[in-house]
């Protein structure tokens with residue numbers, strides 16, 4: 001058996017094509033959506049992701065606002081950049097690229113953002129709205145995972161889903177999205193404290209692997225025909241991406257997302273969706 005590829009690159013391209021048309025309509029109404037990014041430090045991965053976000057913006061006609069601070073930036077300096085984007089009328093929505101350097105209070109930075117400009121859906125108010133089932137910008141990676149599953153017709157309703165990881169960008173919000181009535185999945189959240197990960201994985205119809213642990217999910221852990229989404233990123237000595245999913249899983253799974261080329265491009269596409277939706281709300 002060889003799994004069907006959940007092609008994030010192609011699905012993201014289709015989303016961006018739709019957004020290009022929507023941005024053109026907004027511009028006719030005198031509104032140019034703008035995405036801001038705050039990047040602190042010189043982590044090559046983060047630099048690459050932020051550059052990709054701005055490349056996407058250029059493709060669909062969204063304006064880019066880039067703020068870069070050195071790794072030595074203080075809490076106060078980062079907070080000043082956040083306040084500046086909160087006030088900038090050209091900035092429809094923005095993100096603070098995570099993780100921030102050690103010693104910076106990340107939660108305080110997120111809390112300081114204007115929730116109406118939170119393009120990542122990670123402000124506590126927006127995460128709270130998600131819990132309360134109120135409209136909110138959805139966190140980009142979890143929403144990208146859902147969009148990819150829907151695009152390829154993977155049954156989510158009633159599915160047993162195992163999410164591996166509990167980080168703020170994916171692991172925490174992913175079950176919130178999956179357990180909404182519109183999705184109706186049953187979710188088990190696993191993490192480094194889980195006693196028998198393999199036992200949980202073996203029961204899953206859908207696995208979302210977001211632990212950042214190379215080849216954590218092995219072929220023998222996967223139920224034949226399951227959908228496996230590889231979200232985790234580790235780097236080999238040569239700097240190449242190594243996902244959380246062992247390559248042999250493709251022989252057992254029914255669907256698999258490549259890494260790179262799977263959830264990463266979807267994360268970026270959903271970010272643009274959040275910015276365009278915010279701009280559309282502003283024109284009513």
Ligand SMILES: Nc1nc2c(c(=O)[nH]1)N[C@@H](CN(C=O)c1ccc(C(=O)N[C@@H](CCC(=O)O)C(=O)O)cc1)CN2
Pocket residue numbers: 045048049050052095096097098099120140141169241259260261262263264265267268
């Ligand atoms: N503020 C945020 N910070 C971070 C988020 C996030 O959603 N918001 N998620 C991750 C990183 N991330 C988004 O910023 C991200 C990860 C991967 C990609 C991507 O396009 N990956 C490519 C490969 C790129 C490469 O070669 O390295 C792919 O998978 O094909 C985009 C964005 C942590 N921080």
